[in-house]
Structure formats: C-alpha cells, structure tokens
Amino acid sequence: GEGTSTILQTRDLRKEFGGLTATDDVDLAVEESELRCLIGPNGAGKSTFLNLITGRLEPTAGSIYYDRFDITGLPSHERVDRGISMKFQVPSLYEEFTVRQNLRIPLQRAVESDVFEARTRELLDQFDLLTEIDEPATSLSHGQQQRLEIAMAMGLEPKLMLLDEPVAGLSVEETAEIADILQTIQAKEGVAFIVIEHDIDFVEMIADRVTVLDQGGIFTEGTIEEVTSNPDVKRIYLGE
Ligand code: ADP
Numbered sequence: 673g674e675g676t677s678t679i680l681q682t683r684d685l686r687k688e689f690g691g692l693t694a695t696d697d698v699d700l701a702v703e704e705s706e707l708r709c710l711i712g713p714n715g716a717g718k719s720t721f722l723n724l725i726t727g728r729l730e731p732t733a734g735s736i737y738y739d740r741f742d743i744t745g746l747p748s749h750e751r752v753d754r755g756i757s758m759k760f761q762v763p764s765l766y767e768e769f770t771v772r773q774n775l776r777i778p779l780q781r782a783v784e785s786d787v788f789e790a791r792t793r794e795l796l797d798q799f800d801l802l803t804e805i806d807e808p809a810t811s812l813s814h815g816q817q818q819r820l821e822i823a824m825a826m827g828l829e830p831k832l833m834l835l836d837e838p839v840a841g842l843s844v845e846e847t848a849e850i851a852d853i854l855q856t857i858q859a860k861e862g863v864a865f866i867v868i869e870h871d872i873d874f875v876e877m878i879a880d881r882v883t884v885l886d887q888g889g890i891f892t893e894g895t896i897e898e899v900t901s902n903p904d905v906k907r908i909y910l911g912e
C-alpha cells in the first residue's frame with residue numbers, strides 16, 4: 673500500500689525453555705522507520721523476543737519475516753548482513769581499545785575501508801563522542817559508553833536496530849541526550865527501532881507506538897497515552 677511498509681513481522685513466534693513459555697505465540701509488526709518500545713514487567717519475555725529476532729535464540733515454533741523475507745532459519749551473521757543490529761543489555765566494549773578502534777570493528781564489516789574515517793567521524797559526531805575519538809573506552813563515563821555501544825550497533829548500517837535497556841543506570845540528562853540522538857537517527861536515516869526500556873519517561877520521549885508484553889505474550893499495543901492510561905497495564909506491573 674501507500675506510505676508505510678512492514679520491516680518486521682513475527683507469526684506465532686514461540687520460545688519455550690523447558691516447561692516455561694518465554695515467548696507465547698507473538699504476532700508483532702514493526703513498520704519501516706518506526707520507533708517501537710517494548711515494555712512489560714521483569715520476566716515478561718522482552719529480551720527473549722529480541723534474541724529470537726537476532727537469531728541468538730532459536731524459536732520453538734513460528735516465523736520471523738524481515739523485509740518480506742522469511743529469516744527464521746538464518747544464522748545471526750546473515751541477519752546482521754541484511755541489516756538487523758542489536759545493542760545488548762550487557763556491555764560489549766573492548767575496554768583496552770580506543771573509541772575509534774571500537775567503532776572500527778562494526779565498520780570493517782559494513783563499509784569499504786576508504787570511508788572508515790569519514791563514517792567514524794560522522795557517527796562520533798552524531799553520538800557526541802568526537803572529542804573522545806582517541807581515548808580508551810575505559811576512560812568514558814557510563815553514559816558515553818552507552819552512546820559508543822549504540823554507535824557501534826549503528827556502524828553495522830542497520831535498517832532495524834534492537835536496543836535492550838539503552839538508558840539503564842543513566843542520569844536524567846544522559847537519558848534525554850540518548851532520546852535526542854535516537855530521534856535524530858530515526859528521522860535522518862530512516863532506521864526502525866525496537867527499544868526495550870523500563871524508564872517510562874524515556875519511552876514517552878521516543879516511542880511512536882508501545883507494545884506491552886506480559887508472560888511472553890502481547891498484552892496490549894498502542895500509543896504511550898493509550899498504554900499508560902490502561903488500568904490493566906497498571907495491574908500487570910503491580911502483579912495484582
Ligand atoms: P525480560 O527481558 O522481559 O525481563 P526475559 O526474556 O529475560 O524477560 O525472560 C523471560 C522468561 O524466560 C523468564 O522467566 C526467564 O527466567 C526465562 N528465561 C530467559 N532466558 C532463559 C534461558 N536461557 N533459559 C531458561 N529460562 C530463560
């Protein structure tokens with residue numbers, strides 16, 4: 673149709689760990705250039721869902737379509753090459769490397785060597801890290817490290833970016849800065865995002881739409897206003 677087109681669609685996506693259903697027949701669609709937030713209580717299955725999209729985990733059943741192509745059986749590295757990139761919940765910087773050297777790792781994979789330097793500077797400028805270019809990763813603040821990790825995921829030139837708790841442990845100012853950066857990238861580069869985050873103020877700043885997961889399934893979807901005014905959403909958070 674006109675206007676939007678779907679970048680990601682899951683069909684009856686399911687993941688069981690022994691007797692536990694972590695992803696319960698999820699049908700989720702994300703449009704190109706959309707910024708979707710995934711929220712829900714601890715253990716709702718948010719990280720598991722993203723790990724199924726990257727191929728880090730294999731589903732028990734169901735399918736994943738990306739860019740209209742069934743990627744369910746593809747290994748992770750082929751999904752990366754097709755444009756799916758993820759910043760994980762656990763830090764993955766090379767501490768002994770400088771900022772530039774860290775960024776070189778994804779860029780080497782995604783772009784020709786003659787544009788390394790230009791793309792490095794462009795990304796570091798976007799992520800407000802240009803003055804840190806030759807500093808070791810260990811000298812960065814927690815907020816700067818988070819920005820570098822997102823920049824590294826962006827270095828893979830994705831069409832779909834998956835972020836697991838990108839502002840966990842950050843100050844209000846650092847959180848607002850990351851919100852700004854993500855919105856700029858979304859607008860300028862047309863990248864779609866799925867962002868897991870507990871910080872509801874951050875979700876309010878960035879989300880086009882919000883999906884609430886509970887016990888592995890989609891509890892509800894809508895705008896941030898629709899979701900936060902839903903009394904049943906409050907109930908699942910309070911565990912009543
Ligand atoms: P969330 O990110 O929403 O907090 P997770 O996706 O991490 O939730 O976990 C969903 C459920 O699956 C939880 O009950 C968790 O304990 C379980 N789980 C996650 N990963 C594994 C695993 N590798 N092995 C067994 N159980 C797991």
Ligand code: MG
Pocket residue numbers: 718719720761
């Ligand atoms: Mg998680």
